[in-house]
Amino acid sequence: MGDDLIPPSQLSSANDDLNPLHRREAIERLEMTHLDVLVIGGGVTGIGCALDAASRGLSVAVVEQRDLASGTSSRSSKLIHGGLRYLQQFKFGLVREALSERNLLISQIAPHLINQVDFLYPLRNRGERLYAGLGIGLYDLMAFRGSNRLPHHKHLSRRQVQSKAAALSSRSHKGAIMFSDASVDDARYVISVARTAAQFGASILTSMKVTNLLTGNGRVNGAVVKCLETGREFDVSCGTVVNATGVWSDDIEQFAGADRPRVRASKGIHLVIPKDRVDLETGLILRTSDSVLFVIPAGKHWIVGTTDSDWQLDRAHPAATRQDIDYLLTTLNQILEAPITTDDVVGVYVGLRPLLRGDEEITAKLSREHAVTSSREGLVSISGGKYTTYRIMAQDTIDAVGVDQGRQIPDSTTSKIPLIGARNYEHVLGSANEISESSGVPLVSVKHLISRHGDRIDEVLNLIAADESLKALIDEDLPYLRAEVIHSVRFEGALHLEDVLTRRTKISIESWDRGTDSALLVAELMARELEWDQSRIHSEVEHYLKRVESERSSNTQLDDQKADTSRLAAGDIRESFA
Ligand SMILES: Cc1cc2nc3c(=O)[nH]c(=O)nc-3n(C[C@H](O)[C@H](O)[C@H](O)COP(=O)(O)OP(=O)(O)OC[C@H]3O[C@@H](n4cnc5c(N)ncnc54)[C@H](O)[C@@H]3O)c2cc1C
Missing domain, CATH: 1.10.8 (Helicase, Ruva Protein; domain 3)
Structure with missing residues (x-):
């Protein structure tokens, strides 16, 4: 691993085992002490904030109402990527930042959890080769600036495509471009960040829901939490509350009196299909009318996704309809020689993107960038963003905590902290x-x-x-x-x-x-x-x-x-x- 990483001797000696004992001690700590930071939300963003804060020497706890990663952070496409399609939207800054994070995560922070994935982008006509080639070339070039470890893209002829992707019908393409990105088991990644944060002294508490915020002297200065295992409620006192609750963000803002909604939930579903049902050696990315469709290798399965539609119902249990499933199968079947049916689908999962509200009617066009805001002193909210850029989001959030508390805090060091399991x-x-x-x-x-x-x-x-x-x-x-x-x-x-x-x-x-x-x-x-x-x-x-x-x-x-x-x-x- 790189020489500039923080040596193990500089880690706190706190125990990183998350178990009932950790939970008991964390509850005692929450009740008895004043924390520098209380983070609400145990998804990748909140847990990332906990690691960032704890590794800067702040006392911090995370409270999560259900399980770690039980919200959007276990229901993504599981890609650690720059997002090729954002180039089409001219979001060069977002793509460059995400590619640089991809390279850091795969090479230093979590090489054991993040894997290279190769994708074929089938070309529908000859003219597309130039246009798509330029786009993917630019994507590689941007990654190169961030010390890329993944191979550069390659142009493939029709025959070469047939040998790598026998499942594709020969009518569906005029060759393809192959390029590389990365993927992760998203829930497992969050758990590893949580244990790493615990190593630095963060308390991680699941089944603990924030039911209100506490205020004093014009500031938010704590929260009321309810243990969902016992029903007991108690107050937690802290310097700053960090609201990292994804699609629940506006609920927490409302506790502080804000009434302008800032986050919009966009539903995305995925199908899980056994590898042997589709004869491919690599993943696929296909352009659809307003977005893209991925076929992503994941162990013995393919993950096929995704959709993008407004969701205004229960946020803890978003549901996939027959229509959503049919849309993915129909889109995929347009390019397959032998169609896939619902009988080939082992599993279905659904997630909600916490998108920043904008004027766009179509959620696929809303920004994937993040925003750190403070509607009231003592409360810092982080919304929007992508899984891939969680570390930068956390860094920006804890910088804002320093501003909120009017104190100088050390710079973030998370770019030099490998997650547990990574060092050897x-x-x-x-x-x-x-x-x-x-x-x-x-x-x-x-x-x-x-x-x-x-x-x-x-x-x-x-x-x-x-x-x-x-x-x-x-x-x-x-x-x-x-x-x-x-x-x-x-x-x-x-x-x-x-x-x-x-x-x-x-x-x-x-x-x-x-x-x-x-x-x-x-x-x-x-x-x-x-x-x-x-x-x-x-x-x-x-x-x-x-x-x-x-x-x-x-x-x-x-x-x-x-x-x-x-x-x-x-x-x-x-x-x-x-
Ligand atoms: C379909 C889909 C595909 C995606 N694919 C990708 C991808 O391939 N690559 C990528 O980079 N990004 C992807 N994303 C985006 C990425 O998954 C999200 O940006 C990220 O997971 C959001 O994490 P979060 O921590 O902000 O939110 P969440 O993971 O939702 O975490 C918020 C947590 O807050 C908790 N909470 C809410 N209210 C309370 C309360 N009152 N008290 C205590 N806890 C509370 C919730 O239970 C939840 O666990 C995708 C998103 C979707 C939906």
Whole structure:
């Protein structure tokens, strides 16, 4: 890794295990001490702010109403990219900044979590080769300025395309351009940032909802929080509240008296399709009438997305309609030799983009840039932005906290802080064979673990050394080990069954049964750690099964309103305890 990184000896010695003990201690801290910063929202932006603040020496806690990354940050296209289509909108600054972040994240900050992905951009006519070639050439050039590690684009003939993408019908293209970008498991990334923030002393609290803000002397100076596990409410005192709640941003602003809406929610859905259903060696990017469609490789699957439409219903449970699904399949089928049908779709997920409000009617044209604002002293809000640029967003936000508090705080150092698991990743990867031999865990599983835990693979292997049965798979068709369930609770803050099935793993969208067959096994493993009795195991499983049923039902509805109603039928497991 680079020489300019912060050496491990300069890290705080705080424990980075997110578990029930961390939670208990964090609640005590929130009740007893005055914090420099209270961050609301445990998505990539809020957790990024916590790391930025803690690593500058500020005392900080994050409160998240549900689970880490349970909002938009687990439902994105999972690309760490400059956004080729923003070049078409002449957003050169945004693209340059995002490409420079992409290069930093893939080379230094999280090389274990971020992977190169290659895309084919099929050309519909010969004239497009020049136009698209210039655009993609400019994209590469901008990345080059930011010390690019990814290969440059290549022009491919029709025949070359056929050998890389046999699934494409020969009528659908006149050759293609191949270029490279990067992808990430978005939920896993947030959890790694959260543990890194904890390493610097940040408190990370999930199932903790802000129900109001506190004020004094004309400033916001704290918040009322409600624990959704127990129903208990208490006050938290702090210097500045950071509002990093994505599509919920305006709710927090309203607590402070602001009434002008600033964020608009735009729905995007994705389909998950097994790799063997579409014969491609690389991803695809296709131009549509007002946006683009991606086919992105993700392990044993393709992710196909996305859509872009206004959403004004329940923000915690956005739903995909039959119409959304048909749109993606129809668009993709226009270029495939053998069409894909709904029977080929393993999973569907939906996210809401927190877009800055503008005058544009069509959400695809609204800005992907971010804005840091302070409508009232003591409250700093960060809205808009992209996953890829979360680190810059966090840096700008904590700079604004310094201004709000009228004090000089050290500059951000997050560009020099590798996430946990990153430092000795290359070395661990090079030792995969030896690790497999010494631990008795199959090589394929060792590689899977390294790609998710980096140099922290020992945390999982130690669990297996203590209990051999934990090296078995949860679902025979997916790579996740039973030990990873225990690890999710002991190290990664999972509190409920759906936290493990949908965010610590992606079993809920990668298995044909959507995780229902694994639910009882996973709940029983979690019960060992969280001291659940039979009735609690039963209620966790029941709730999960209901959630899957309601999701399936919403996918067959034709309009948003009906799909939302179907989706809401399951309720929220967290609210049911409070
Ligand atoms: C379909 C889609 C595809 C995308 N693809 C990409 C991509 O490929 N690349 C890219 O760079 N970006 C992408 N994005 C954008 C990116 O995902 C988002 O910008 C990013 O995840 C937003 O993160 P956030 O932390 O701001 O919001 P969120 O992840 O939504 O986090 C906000 C959190 O605040 C919590 N919260 C709300 N109210 C309260 C309260 N009162 N108390 C406590 N907690 C509260 C919520 O529960 C939530 O977890 C995509 C977005 C969508 C929707």
